[in-house]
Amino acid sequence: MIDARxxxxxxxxxxxxxxxxxxxxxxxxxxxxxxxxxGAGKTLTLNCLAGFAHPDEGRILVQDQLFFDAxxxxxxxxxxxxxxxxxxxxxxxxxxxxxxxxxxxxxxSPPPRPGRLERHRRIQEMLEAFELADLSNRQxxxxxxxxxxxxxxxxxxxxxxxxxxxxEPTRGLDARLRASFYQILLSTKAKLKVxxxxxxxxxxxxxxxxxxxxxxxxxxxLQTGPKEQVIARPGSVELARLLGIYNLLPAEIxxxxxxxxxxxxxxxxxxxxxxxxxxxLRGDSGWLCVPRHELKVLPYPPQAGDNQLLLEVASSSVxxxxxxLEFANGLVAEVSQSDYEDLRGSxxxxxxxxxxxxxxxxx
Amino acid sequence: MGTLSGIxxxxxxxxxxxxxxxxxxxxxxxxxxAYMLSHKTFRGKDLIDSLxxxxxxxxxxxxxxxxxVLLSRSSPLGHVYESTFGQPLVFTWQAAVVAAFLHSAPLxxxxxxxxxxxxxxxxxxxxxxxxxxxxxxxxFVTLPLARNSLSALAALCFxxxxxxxxxxxxxxxxxxxxxxxxxxxIYDAVESGNGGLARVLVIIVSLAAIAILWPANWLARRxxxxxxx
Numbered sequence: 162m163i164d165a166r167x168x169x170x171x172x173x174x175x176x177x178x179x180x181x182x183x184x185x186x187x188x189x190x191x192x193x194x195x196x197x198x199x200g201a202g203k204t205l206t207l208n209c210l211a212g213f214a215h216p217d218e219g220r221i222l223v224q225d226q227l228f229f230d231a232x233x234x235x236x237x238x239x240x241x242x243x244x245x246x247x248x249x250x251x252x253x254x255x256x257x258x259x260x261x262x263x264x265x266x267x268x269x270s271p272p273p274r275p276g277r278l279e280r281h282r283r284i285q286e287m288l289e290a291f292e293l294a295d296l297s298n299r300q301x302x303x304x305x306x307x308x309x310x311x312x313x314x315x316x317x318x319x320x321x322x323x324x325x326x327x328x329e330p331t332r333g334l335d336a337r338l339r340a341s342f343y344q345i346l347l348s349t350k351a352k353l354k355v356x357x358x359x360x361x362x363x364x365x366x367x368x369x370x371x372x373x374x375x376x377x378x379x380x381x382x383l384q385t386g387p388k389e390q391v392i393a394r395p396g397s398v399e400l401a402r403l404l405g406i407y408n409l410l411p412a413e414i415x416x417x418x419x420x421x422x423x424x425x426x427x428x429x430x431x432x433x434x435x436x437x438x439x440x441x442l443r444g445d446s447g448w449l450c451v452p453r454h455e456l457k458v459l460p461y462p463p464q465a466g467d468n469q470l471l472l473e474v475a476s477s478s479v480x481x482x483x484x485x486l487e488f489a490n491g492l493v494a495e496v497s498q499s500d501y502e503d504l505r506g507s508x509x510x511x512x513x514x515x516x517x518x519x520x521x522x523x524x
Numbered sequence: 525m526g527t528l529s530g531i532x533x534x535x536x537x538x539x540x541x542x543x544x545x546x547x548x549x550x551x552x553x554x555x556x557x558a559y560m561l562s563h564k565t566f567r568g569k570d571l572i573d574s575l576x577x578x579x580x581x582x583x584x585x586x587x588x589x590x591x592x593v594l595l596s597r598s599s600p601l602g603h604v605y606e607s608t609f610g611q612p613l614v615f616t617w618q619a620a621v622v623a624a625f626l627h628s629a630p631l632x633x634x635x636x637x638x639x640x641x642x643x644x645x646x647x648x649x650x651x652x653x654x655x656x657x658x659x660x661x662x663x664f665v666t667l668p669l670a671r672n673s674l675s676a677l678a679a680l681c682f683x684x685x686x687x688x689x690x691x692x693x694x695x696x697x698x699x700x701x702x703x704x705x706x707x708x709x710i711y712d713a714v715e716s717g718n719g720g721l722a723r724v725l726v727i728i729v730s731l732a733a734i735a736i737l738w739p740a741n742w743l744a745r746r747x748x749x750x751x752x753x
Contacts, residue, residue, distance in 0.1 A: 269656035
């Protein structure tokens with residue numbers, strides 16, 4: 162259980178505005194992901210949890226241990242918090258071997274400190290669990306990226322932390338290493354039951370790891386919840402924009418039918434159907450929020466099917482996944498390269514919007 | 525040039541002893557001060573920083589005069605020293621150690637501070653998060669990471685301590701066989717027209733300086749701060 166209310170003000174950097182972090186994190190999930198753009202305050206939040214930064218106000222409670230309470234004047238030193246911290250570039254001590262890194266950790270760990278035999282046993286256990294036994298006498302510069310990663314997690318876990326904090330752990334790694342890293346973390350989660358807080362700006366990483374997602378933007382918590390809810394049903398236009406996978410188009414509710422659980426939205430002079438929208442009124446204006454990958458683009462000569470918008474193509478660009486089409490009203494859709502061959506040359510195309518994917522955000 | 529056998533080697537041995545003791549003192553005190561300046565924020569930090577720089581800019585005579593006043597037999601500090609060690613400090617070889625310390629400490633502190641600041645702070649944070657106290661982090665993480673620059677700077681410090689003249693002659697005087705260090709002996713030899721002795725001593729000092737600086741530079745080049753893990 163993590164309950165952290167953190168207020169931290171930073172003076173204005175050169176030419177910038179002062180920054181205020183004001184978040185309240187509550188999570189009982191095994192893995193909580195702090196998602197946000199760079200400069201949103203994610204790492205600062207992590208540093209406040211670890212004790213590297215001193216909040217101006219607030220209270221931090223982790224697993225029934227009070228880390229910080231501004232009102233009571235409590236600020237537990239980082240040494241006493243037992244928080245494993247995984248740094249972006251691992252920060253393995255370069256002058257020690259892998260085994261010495263782990264030994265330093267366990268000999269430094271806050272009391273009660275294990276005895277000599279127990280220390281040896283735990284180091285050996287960690288080395289084996291993370292496939293480092295054969296590499297234990299190497300120094301960090303003799304390890305590959307993936308091995309360094311495993312070593313840094315083993316070092317953090319050998320002190321049996323209350324909480325594991327990870328700061329953009331896969332930044333700068335290729336897709337293969339990222340995938341293996343997720344595997345390691347997920348198996349750690351299953352085996353060790355150490356709650357983790359992962360900071361990331363990558364949506365895929367968030368989806369891969371998170372049980373609970375906390376989206377932070379400019380020092381504020383935009384939304385907290387299970388990942389399916391936060392990512393599939395963003396609660397605000399800011400969040401939908403931040404996630405970067407949504408089309409946001411001005412729309413108006415023209416029809417609401419609770420009996421048939423249907424709604425109709427007008428946008429760009431055309432109408433589409435969606436699910437019933439509770440807590441809205443006919444005539445409400447707002448935004449249609451629909452993921453890019455849910456849209457289906459069809460050739461102009463009309464085919465049977467409904468819930469389609471007829472839109473003028475503005476531009477197309479080739480991406481790693483296929484072709485991205487941008488329409489005159491700002492809508493963006495992705496099609497595969499082979500599908501694009503059938504669509505090429507048409508000025509107008511039909512875009513099918515699945516009813517279930519329609520999400521309306523009131524203004 | 526006269527034969528080497530006719531030369532009094534006392535100034536060389538004295539200089540080596542003085543420089544070694546001064547370097548030892550600078551290593552302990554200077555590293556601590558540099559650590560405080562690089563890692564802590566406290567009131568009066570800028571003032572202390574300026575005071576440390578002062579010996580670099582003041583003429584040695586001015587510095588020597590201050591010390592003479594501060595450490596003379598009639599001063600409180602000099603009195604305490606005399607009652608503790610049973611002899612006055614000024615015009616003894618121990619005063620030459622104080623002079624050499626002041627001559628070499630400012631540069632050492634400034635350079636070590638820069639070296640400590642260039643170490644990636646995350647190593648120290650990582651150690652703290654694992655539970656290591658500040659002292660443990662300093663001895664097992666910070667110091668080993670700064671090892672190469674520290675060794676190079678200690679060598680430099682020794683070379684500089686070997687060469688002090690101004691403060692030494694003000695504070696320790698020029699008593700042959702008791703407080704006459706190498707650089708003072710060279711001055712003395714030139715003054716008394718003993719050109720042969722002066723030449724030999726000058727060559728010895730120069731060779732010693734090169735012998736120290738060469739490996740020191742090599743060590744300093746091997747120092748690569750930053751995340752390597």
